[in-house]
Amino acid sequence: MTGATIWLTGLPSAGKTTIAYELADRLRAEGHRVEVLDGDEIRTFLTAGLGFSREDRHTNVQRIGYLADLLSRNGVKTLVPVIAPYADSREAVRKRHMAGGTAYVEVHVATPVEVCSERDVKGLYAKQAAGEISGLTGVDDPYEEPESPDLRIESHNQTVQESAATVHALLTERGLA
Ligand SMILES: Nc1ncnc2c1ncn2[C@@H]1O[C@H](COP(=O)(O)OP(=O)(O)OP(=O)(O)O)[C@@H](O)[C@H]1O
Numbered sequence: 786m787t788g789a790t791i792w793l794t795g796l797p798s799a800g801k802t803t804i805a806y807e808l809a810d811r812l813r814a815e816g817h818r819v820e821v822l823d824g825d826e827i828r829t830f831l832t833a834g835l836g837f838s839r840e841d842r843h844t845n846v847q848r849i850g851y852l853a854d855l856l857s858r859n860g861v862k863t864l865v866p867v868i869a870p871y872a873d874s875r876e877a878v879r880k881r882h883m884a885g886g887t888a889y890v891e892v893h894v895a896t897p898v899e900v901c902s903e904r905d906v907k908g909l910y911a912k913q914a915a916g917e918i919s920g921l922t923g924v925d926d927p928y929e930e931p932e933s934p935d936l937r938i939e940s941h942n943q944t945v946q947e948s949a950a951t952v953h954a955l956l957t958e959r960g961l962a
């Protein structure tokens with residue numbers, strides 16, 4: 786089977802992880818080999834020790850991109866729900882995939898910050914507002930919106946299942962699912 790990296794970029798609480806696991810279930814049920822490289826999990830091991838400076842965020846994304854490419858070129862559907870706030874970091878990951886001929890799909894989970902801060906799954910928006918943390922992506926740290934993602938998802942206007950189905954449809958269209 787053809788591997789592919791599907792990178793879901795977007796703000797905290799945008800829905801990246803939720804959509805990735807929904808899509809993973811669906812792809813597995815169809816017989817695909819699937820891995821999910823979730824930002825939080827990866828930061829506890831593969832990229833442990835990295836912080837949230839521009840440089841560390843870039844390094845985090847490059848290491849995850851490297852691993853995603855390795856998996857994907859060996860037939861795995863690699864789903865990457867990771868914020869990846871900087872355009873040049875995302876572009877470098879895309880280039881790495883292109884250089885090796887590995888399929889790469891960038892999905893912008895484009896939930897507006899107002900909706901994300903309502904959801905506030907991890908309580909980060911509240912902590913930032915209370916002055917307990919700083920450097921929150923999209924609030925007091927940059928998020929460079931993708932200018933031409935392969936897909937833009939409006940998770941505030943559809944269900945998780947619909948969002949996952951939209952990504953799945955694109956994979957089908959490209960002969961990847
Ligand atoms: N259409 C939708 N797609 C995805 N999530 C949705 C949707 N509608 C509502 N939600 C809810 O929004 C929340 C998204 O949280 P999730 O942990 O997936 O965000 P995230 O982008 O992975 O954030 P983080 O960067 O902090 O890991 C979940 O509680 C989910 O149930």
Ligand SMILES: [Mg+2]
Binds near residue numbers: 825
């Ligand atoms: Mg997440």
